[in-house]
Amino acid sequence: QVQLVETGGGLVRAGESLRLSCAFSARTFNRSPLAWFRQAPGKEREWVAAVSWSAYSTYYADSVKGRFTISRDNAKGTGDLQMNNLKPEDTAVYYCAARARPSGHTPSTASEYDIWGQGTQVTVSS
Secondary structure (H helix, E strand, C coil), X not given: CCCEEEXXXXXXXXXXXXXXXXXXXXXXXXXXXXXXXXXXXXXXXXXXXXXXXXXXXEEECCCCCCXXXXXXXXXXXXXXXXXXXXCHHHCEEEEEEECCCCCCCCCCCHHHCCEECCCXXXXXXX
């Protein structure tokens, strides 16, 4: 049973923008933090950004701070990652992640998330 579905990946040039979306069951995940991770070929999965269940708090990796914006709409069951000024080093498969149980904590480590989407490819050419 697929619970998180990412869309919006693609091929862009450096400096351009992309918007990723993660569709989730609002009834299941409206009390879960939502996070984005990415994994480039030959590298470990890397945390990118996270938003609290209330959407009140957002957190970013230093590598994307000021360029990426994470948001969520619990009523619609969507979480977005707006990516501006993309760089070739942003190239990776991007994953949306959530926790199966409600949590007031918004972690940044992959091991604390147990529900994952299938991933969407983002490729940035120089």
